[in-house]
Amino acid sequence: MKVDFLVIKVEKLSSLRVFYFFLFFFESKYVEDQKIKDAKLLQLDFDTIRLATNDFSPYNHLGEGGFGAVYKGVLDSGEEIAVKRLSMKSGQGDNEFVNEVSLVAKLQHRNLVRLLGFCFKGEERLLIYEFFKNTSLEKFIFDSDRRMILDWEKRYRIISGVARGLLYLHEDSHFKIIHRDMKASNVLLDDAMNPKIADFGMVKLFNTDQTSQTMFTSKVAGTYGYMAPEYAMSGQFSVKTDVFSFGVLVLEIIKGVEMLERRRSVEHCGSKFD
Template sequence: MEMQIFDFATIANATNNFSSNNKLGQGGFGHVYKGMLKEGKEIAVKRLSKDSGQGFDEFKNEVTLIVKLQHRNLVKLFGCCLKGDERMLIYEYLPNKSLDNFIFDKTRNKLLNWERRFHIIDGIARGLLYLHHDSRLRIIHRDLKASNILLDNDMNPKISDFGLARMFGGDQIEDKTRRVVGTYGYMSPEYAFYGRFSMKSDVFSFGVLILEIITGKRNRGYSDINHNLLEHAWRLWTEGRPVELINKTIGDTDGGNATTSDGTYITSEILRCIHVALLCVQQRPEDRPKMSSVLLMLGGESTLPQPNQPGYFIEKDQLPSATVADCRSRKQSTSSNEVTITMLDAR
């Protein structure tokens, strides 16, 4: 493969022997460290723990896929390091870390005016379009979420963590798995309950991301006990009050405009993004737009179709027993596969 293989001593020296002072973050996979190579290049080292849920297959999958992908909105992989049980991925270092560190933090949230938020939304969309349509491979990410969007010095978004990604053939549009892996709150209904995934699964996750970027609220763990974020957004939309979704740190709405310290933004542009998000999170995959259409809708002024009710993803332990039984019976009647949910939360 066209990538560099680093020896263990080089990475250990670069990270000051994996010092806690160099630690950037951690998750179910292990730890991420900042490093400096002898030539002065800053790197981020993803060191998988031996007990990681991300095993060798996911490690190999990430290496073989991302090394073939080149786009300004995808994180760049410099190489890897293998020694005994050690498995490490060496990435470009992105100083602003991940998107969730901004949109869900009450202090850093204020650093994101609407112009920056829209720039991030647009960049993620362009990265997904490349994965789905424009690269040499057709890639389904399967774990698109705020913590897997990294930000560089200029707040350009870069999609990361391809351990769960899958490659499709030229004519393939859908696949099925017995092992459902991903993160609650971002998974499309057809994938979470039946193991079916496609480009439209990523589109669903992207719609969730748009709403999280605009509201500053997580879909999973949303504070309203009667609604998740998608339900809340849909209720306000149908009641003609979607402007109430806009996070107050962006600015106070005033008719068609809102003013911030950096100038003004057009509320109609934010409402258009909410409209696009609701189109992306519709229950039926065939009703969701392709990423090529999403980009046109985000940047255009044409009339958008009305969205249908979102696919509410409610965790099974929150469902009434009758609903759980119905899900199980439908699953058994349509497939012999036993679908399990594995939660992998990065950073």
């Protein structure tokens, strides 16, 4: 009887393992299928965006970042858009690109720039965002004339808005995210001077139980001056990395000048970690 009981128990355990294996398999497949489905809803026609930007004309060029150039575009409907043309050096495959788009599209907060869509054709990778005429905070706080527009009430509102956006990324969103490149040029301003955190090309996901933990990377990404020392020197990062960058940004908003040397923006630095 004992032998029969053990055989039955082993068979039950084996059946449970098979059940959980298939459950995990089908759940994973569902998640991947859902990502592709969500991404397809955001996919735009490449030629439409090319025409909207005047074939990526220099006259439409708004700026350059570590991962590519940004252009202004106007759709047939008259809607203005900002188009980020990712550098071919990014090395992202189609699946990685679609996964990133699916992630960013799910981030919905009044202090985050909204992703409108994307497209890719051959080696071209484009991200389409809402457009802001006021451009970035950098254009205001570091310009002696435009800085006068920012009274203390506006500066306080900008600081509070950026803080709310970071809190959402770190704690309140479904995906817990570390931005890793908080700086004045990555804070856009709408017509009412409300701040919108932009540029999610360097974000890192972390689990809820990792909130207070330190993670490591062999590829340090960000902008010198805003980067926490432990991150710049040894690749250690956590939510505190964003908090450090936010602190530098707050000082710049209050004083109206660049607090630290940050001329060199990097995608990869400290090759000794590779």
